[in-house]
Amino acid sequence: MYYNDLKEETKLFLNKAMDIYATIKDKKIVIYSRLIFDNHEFSKLDKIVLALFIAGFLVEGELKDTLSQFHDLKLNDLFEFINIKEKDIISLSKTEYENFFKENLSLDLANIINKSVYKNSIKQITPIDLILILQYPGYSSILNFFACKYLPNLRDISYAFYNHPLFKSLKMKKGISSPSFNYRSQKNIIPKDPIATFFEPNFETKKPSPTVASKSLDFNDKNIWLLLEDIQKKFIGQEETAENLFYNIINNQQLAEMDDLPDGQRAIIFLDGPTGTGKTAITREITKKLDIPFTATSIINYSSTGYVGGDITDTLKDLYQRANGDLKKAERGIIVLDEFDKLTSRGRELEMKRAVQQQLLDFLGGGKYNIRVGNSIFDLKEVNFDTSKLTFICLGALTDLRSQKTNKNAIGFNQPDSQKEELNYTITPQDLINMGLEKELVGRFNTYLHTNEYSKDDLLKILKESTISPLIGFKMWIEVQGKQLVIDDDVYELIAEQAYELNTGARSLQTIMNNIRTPLIKEVLRGTDHIIHLNREFVERINSDNMNRKGRI
Amino acid sequence: MNYDYNGNLLENERIDLVAKEIINKYSQIPIEKAQEAAMLEGRISKDKTIYDELNRLYNIMLVNNANKSIVSIVYKDYLDILNHNYLEEDTYINLAKGIEDYLNAYAEFPNISDY
Numbered sequence: 243m244y245y246n247d248l249k250e251e252t253k254l255f256l257n258k259a260m261d262i263y264a265t266i267k268d269k270k271i272v273i274y275s276r277l278i279f280d281n282h283e284f285s286k287l288d289k290i291v292l293a294l295f296i297a298g299f300l301v302e303g304e305l306k307d308t309l310s311q312f313h314d315l316k317l318n319d320l321f322e323f324i325n326i327k328e329k330d331i332i333s334l335s336k337t338e339y340e341n342f343f344k345e346n347l348s349l350d351l352a353n354i355i356n357k358s359v360y361k362n363s364i365k366q367i368t369p370i371d372l373i374l375i376l377q378y379p380g381y382s383s384i385l386n387f388f389a390c391k392y393l394p395n396l397r398d399i400s401y402a403f404y405n406h407p408l409f410k411s412l413k414m415k416k417g418i419s420s421p422s423f424n425y426r427s428q429k430n431i432i433p434k435d436p437i438a439t440f441f442e443p444n445f446e447t448k449k450p451s452p453t454v455a456s457k458s459l460d461f462n463d464k465n466i467w468l469l470l471e472d473i474q475k476k477f478i479g480q481e482e483t484a485e486n487l488f489y490n491i492i493n494n495q496q497l498a499e500m501d502d503l504p505d506g507q508r509a510i511i512f513l514d515g516p517t518g519t520g521k522t523a524i525t526r527e528i529t530k531k532l533d534i535p536f537t538a539t540s541i542i543n544y545s546s547t548g549y550v551g552g553d554i555t556d557t558l559k560d561l562y563q564r565a566n567g568d569l570k571k572a573e574r575g576i577i578v579l580d581e582f583d584k585l586t587s588r589g590r591e592l593e594m595k596r597a598v599q600q601q602l603l604d605f606l607g608g609g610k611y612n613i614r615v616g617n618s619i620f621d622l623k624e625v626n627f628d629t630s631k632l633t634f635i636c637l638g639a640l641t642d643l644r645s646q647k648t649n650k651n652a653i654g655f656n657q658p659d660s661q662k663e664e665l666n667y668t669i670t671p672q673d674l675i676n677m678g679l680e681k682e683l684v685g686r687f688n689t690y691l692h693t694n695e696y697s698k699d700d701l702l703k704i705l706k707e708s709t710i711s712p713l714i715g716f717k718m719w720i721e722v723q724g725k726q727l728v729i730d731d732d733v734y735e736l737i738a739e740q741a742y743e744l745n746t747g748a749r750s751l752q753t754i755m756n757n758i759r760t761p762l763i764k765e766v767l768r769g770t771d772h773i774i775h776l777n778r779e780f781v782e783r784i785n786s787d788n789m790n791r792k793g794r795i
Numbered sequence: 796m797n798y799d800y801n802g803n804l805l806e807n808e809r810i811d812l813v814a815k816e817i818i819n820k821y822s823q824i825p826i827e828k829a830q831e832a833a834m835l836e837g838r839i840s841k842d843k844t845i846y847d848e849l850n851r852l853y854n855i856m857l858v859n860n861a862n863k864s865i866v867s868i869v870y871k872d873y874l875d876i877l878n879h880n881y882l883e884e885d886t887y888i889n890l891a892k893g894i895e896d897y898l899n900a901y902a903e904f905p906n907i908s909d910y
Contacts, residue, residue, distance in 0.1 A: 520802075522800070523840060524803070526803040530803065710803075710806060715806050715834040715835070716834065718806075718810070719831055722831055722834070749840065749841075752837045756837055763908070764908050
């Protein structure tokens with residue numbers, strides 16, 4: 243994209259950003275940030291982000307007005323943060339902008355926009371669009387550093403800037419579901435311009451985003467905490483659980499680097515939560531970000547030696563393979579044992595459950611296991627796998643226990659949102675023993691976490707705002723067909739309401755969307771209308787048809 | 796076909812992963828079409844069911860219905876699943892008849908909502 247292709251309004255905005263960037267471009271700016279407990283020297287990208295951010299407030303009246311409503315956030319603070327005063331800003335000449343844009347801004351700007359969910363052409367980007375985009379992970383770090391310095395009252399420093407009411411206010415103005423903030427569109431419908439095309443995700447050679455951890459990730463690097471931001475943004479309603487889990491996993495990785503691991507220091511985690519609240523998903527996302535070998539398995543697949551079923555040490559082979567044969571890396575991996583609640587009930591398979599628990603006892607405690615690895619009989623070899631540095635996360639959906647603890651019927655989805663706070667609870671080792679787990683096994687767990695039940699508001703937020711909303715893919719498909727999906731505002735609420743009643747967490751949203759999607763596909767493919775309108779009546783009818791169909795089966 | 800867990804992925808990552816799974820099985824399908832089929836399915840965040848498998852195959856056939864040779868290859872796998880599994884609902888069985896009619900040029904490609 244060339245400077246001369248920009249719309250006039252966009253030019254005005256970017257000119258101001260270029261003025262600011264030109265002013266600070268060659269200045270060495272170092273700040274101390276309590277977010278990383280260290281000094282941070284501004285990178286080129288940091289400077290560009292701040293230049294774009296500040297320029298927005300200088301050229302866009304609406305932004306200025308919004309900012310003026312917040313007494314704790316001052317434009318002057320932003321200038322102070324970059325070590326200049328407003329009057330210091332130099333002005334490039336009209337003829338300079340074109341070259342400056344090409345040499346200093348265009349690639350970074352295209353990259354920033356391409357990594358976001360903005361779907362309109364870069365040529366007509368507005369200051370508000372860009373400021374909202376700058377919230378997205380990767381570009382937000384420097385804004386968080388600012389927030390930590392100038393907005394000390396914000397509660398969660400790792401998530402500081404997004405929590406400021408300024409963003410909520412801007413999102414309200416913009417309308418979070420407005421077309422410009424839907425998921426990035428397919429290339430055949432996005433307006434073509436060379437830079438956008440250049441950064442178009444390539445199916446074969448797509449590189450990981452810069453926020454994804456590299457293989458040489460240093461678990462003692464304070465910047466690693468910035469990865470948490472991405473994870474929390476993805477799992478709306480489970481931010482605290484994600485943070486606790488992240489902390490425990492990092493802590494285990496740091497401990498694993500010690501030669502003599504102190505006994506009992508390593509976290510062995512029991513994670514409880516209703517179905518569909520993201521127990522597995524959060525764990526997988528953390529391990530993906532941290533590039534830790536990970537394997538998940540259902541405990542009911544395994545049995546003690548001599549019984550039918552797999553052997554629990556199969557998980558070690560899996561970790562070894564996922565670490566590409568790097569034993570040291572595999573030994574620091576994460577094993578998730580799902581459906582742990584199935585071991586608690588007392589039934590006719592009690593003896594086998596006890597035998598499995600006995601095997602788990604040694605496994606979780608940290609022992610050495612000889613495992614045979616290799617892809618064929620020609621390269622089979624035996625390796626001695628030490629499990630003392632592994633992280634174990636045991637997942638369970640202890641519905642009955644949760645009901646008792648919260649003193650609610652069912653699992654609480656039928657409670658009004660206002661009562662959600664009352665659903666907080668703590669699991670104790672005695673609870674698990676009372677439910678039928680062996681005392682010795684329970685003694686191995688030293689960290690108890692739980693995911694929260696989703697409220698209607700959480701489900702609505704996931705549907706409208708989350709990057710994993712089940713609406714996104716379908717909208718993309720409709721756009722590929724050259725059509726557009728328009729959703730009435732009250733439809734979101736209806737879907738969230740119906741999902742809430744289905745009572746299977748975020749999966750309920752998926753179920754409702756699956757029901758809606760099927761008849762809409764026909765309309766998209768066969769109908770003549772360019773706009774596919776999803777209204778309340780349609781969703782209610784589909785839901786009622788499905789209920790009737792289920793009733794017939 | 797491989798069905799990896801994708802419950803934690805961003806939507807574009809999920810689409811890429813599913814598209815890769817589709818292409819690994821059916822290398823003759825263009826990437827764009829595999830991605831389209833992926834857009835039409837939901838997340839896999841628990842063990843896949845027979846319905847997940849049939850739904851994916853149907854979506855692949857739907858987006859490739861201009862190319863009968865691809866549809867007929869996928870349809871064989873679809874029938875294979877039907878032949879080896881007991882289904883509580885007959886939607887996917889009736890759909891098979893519709894696809895067969897389409898392959899024999901008796902009808903248009905069927906829409907699942909009609910069954």
